[in-house]
Amino acid sequence: MDIDSYLNEHENKSLLRVLTCGSVDDGKSTLIGRLLYDSKLIFDDQLAELRKASEKNGTAGAGKIDYALLLDGLRAEREQGITIDVAYRYFTTPRRKFIIADCPGHEQYTRNMATGASTADAAIILIDARHGVLTQTKRHAFIVSLLKIRHLIVAVNKMDLLKYSEEKFRKIEEEFGSFTQQLNIPDVRFVPISAIEGENVTQTTGKTPWYQGDHLLSILETLDASDSRNLRDFRFPVQTVIRPNLDFRGFAGSITSGSIRRGDPIVTLPSFQNSRIKRIVTPDGELEEAFSPQAVVLELEDEIDISSGDMIVKKGNLPHIEDRLEARVIWMSEKPLLPRSKYIMRHAGRNIQGRIVELQYDIDVNTLESRHATQLPLNHVGRIVLETSSPLFYDYYRDNRSGGAFILIDPLNNVTAGAGMLRPPHRDKVPEKEKEQLQTFVSSDERAETFGHGGKQIYVAGEDSELARSFAKQLERELHRLKAHTYGLDFKAEGVWGRSAREIVNASGLLAEAGLMSIAVLPGLPVLPRKAKGTYCIWLGNVVSAPETADRILPPAKANENTAFLLARTLYVEF
Incomplete structure (x- = not known):
């Protein structure tokens, strides 16, 4: 094989990002060092330096190589024999490329572990066979589940110190298996290993005849990580505007999820302007289609004002806007x-002012129960409620890791204070302001008897602002x-879904409680309030662009007096 063929084959190998975690001294660094050593990826001078360092700071015993020193590069790490910082190592096999993050096990460095896990496709949690499942082991497993890492390999290490006891392995497998069942991790596998001896790491030597599974490297090489990528929802946060000459204006950034083709219709946020993709440009030429996580420059067919921090999405596939x-x-x-x-x-390249409204609860790592805090x-x-100074364009983390992740930065010292994952709201949770609201002296049934109908929140929205206003007036008149x-x-x-729109929604709710039929028009907004009892949402536009909460979708041609006449009678009779 010539050099060009080799480089081409190497470039086209799939890449797997792997996290190693677990409690302190479970052997995470030793395991990765062993993988590098057995994969023949250590140069002679590195090996000589490793032998020298093993004699001075090694913990493997006289004359033995301490593989952990390949990763513990900080002086404090080598002196204490622990991992403090996250160490990233790259290696390759004939079947796949790997980036492995070696994360610290000490509790005070849990924040470092969360950082390493944020981009991982799979996780290896090590458990010391002598000590079994510890609190920190559960904490790391919980964080793995929070970050939606779908593949978890539980490596029960130091089996050589227990003479490769099957009984001990099965006991750990049962205990930790019952815990991981509560975490919603789809793929969990257990492997008995000895990192220091190399058993079941890159080969099996027959010391665990009772174990019929693959060795660790074989599992990593064959793992299907494609299910961790979101190829459905196209999200393109704009990093900068490229204008090399008067004839070209493109928007540079990385596709965080989904795919885009030339000619696809798009919407820009927060302006909600429509256009189409004219060209997809890269340093290697133009593309017909681009996927996550490619870095590209998008040129649009129309001249639209877009700046850094804005987002380009496909028409009809909008993120949540709240x-x-x-x-x-995870507090750091x-x-x-x-x-x-x-x-x-900080979310998707934007910095927004935010305020913690409520700390709903803290989560007990051992029992996974919520507790007041x-x-x-x-x-x-913990779980929090926060408000931002301007609307955020986001996806739920469960659906799109890149679109649902954010960090909180302390404005006084610019230190990262926490890492968060956006989630759907509690449907049954009543806001504190509503709890404090005074109860009226007249019931809704009494008002309905007096007015001849119940209270109702009717919302009208659409792509055409004037049409939405006109139809809302016709409906109220009827x-x-x-x-x-x-x-x-x-x-x-127009073009903003934030506190002002929320005030309209709240006002509409109060009017409905008073027994009135409120007709609120939200022109130019491709979103509608969530479905709730007593609401009816009308969308003027096509089915593709309609929000999920629309109860009635009307083509613009049918948004006329006759439709308003018929719809008014339907609403009056039903409510």
């Missing part, structure tokens, strides 16, 4: 998280002719 968010957060700061604290939220200390995991008690609300700040 300024009140719920998330799970010595200063605990407190409600009403303010932070800088007034603050969130270092290395704890309801009024039926002697319905109505009140119209018009939100005129």
Whole structure:
């Protein structure tokens, strides 16, 4: 094979990002060092230096190589015999390329572990066979599940010290297996290994005849990590604008999820302007189609004002757009998280001012139960509600890891305070403001008897602002002719879904509680309030661009007086 063929074959190998974690002294660094050694990826001078370092700082015994020293590069790490920082190592086999993150096991360095896990496709959790499952082992497994790593390999290490006891291995497998069943990790496998001896790491020597599975490297080489990528939702945060001459204006960035083809219709956020992809440009030439995680420059058919921090998405596949968010957060700061604290939220290349509205609960790592908390200390995991100064364009982390991840930065010292994962809101949770609201003296049934109908929130939205306003007025006029008690609300700040729109929604809710039929028009917004009892959402536009919460989708040609006449009678009779 010539050099060009070799390089081409090497370039086209699939890449797997792997995390190693677990409690302190479980042998994570030793395992990775052994993988590098057995894969023949250590140069002669590195091996000589490793032997010398093993004699001085090694813990493997006289005359033996301490493979952990290949990764523990900091002086403090070598002196203490522990891992502090996250160490990344690259190696390759004939079948695959790997980037392995060696994460620290000590509790005070849990934040380092979460950092290493944020980009991983698979995780290896090591358990010392002598000590079994520890609290830190569970904590790391919980963080792995939080970060939606779908493949978990549980390597029960140091089996050589227990004479490769099957009984001990099965006991750990049963105990930790029952714990991982609660974590919703689809693929969990157990492997008995000895990192120092190399048993079941890159080969099997027959010391565990009772184990019929593959050795560790074989599992890593054959693991299918394609299910961890979101190829459905196209998200393109704009990093910078490229304008080398008067004839070209492109938008540079990395595709964080999904794919895009030349000619695809797109929407820009936050302006909600429509266009199509004219060209997809890379340093190697133009492409017909681009996928995550490629870095490309997109040129649009229309001249649209787009700047760094904006987002380009496919038309009909919009992210959630909210300024009140719920998330799970891993706290990484010595200063605990407190409600009403303010932070800088960094998400998809944007920095937004944010405020912690509520700390809903802390999570017990051992039992996975939620518990009341007034603050969130270092290395704890909790659920929070936060508000941002401007709307956020995001996906739920469960659906799109890149679109649902964020960090919180302390504005006083620019230190990363926490890492968060955006989640769907609690449907049954009542906001504190609503809890404090005074109960009325007249029931909704009494009001319905007086007015002849119940309270109702009717929302009208669409791509054409004027059409949405016109149809909402026609609908209110028809309801009024039926002697319905109505009140119209018009939100005129187009292209923004934030606090102002939320106030319209809240006002509409109060009017409905008073027994009125409120008709709120939200023109130019491709979103509608969530489905709830007493709401009815009308979308004027095509089916592809309609929000999920639309109860009625009307083509623009049918948004006329006749349709308003018929719809008003339907709403009046039903409600």
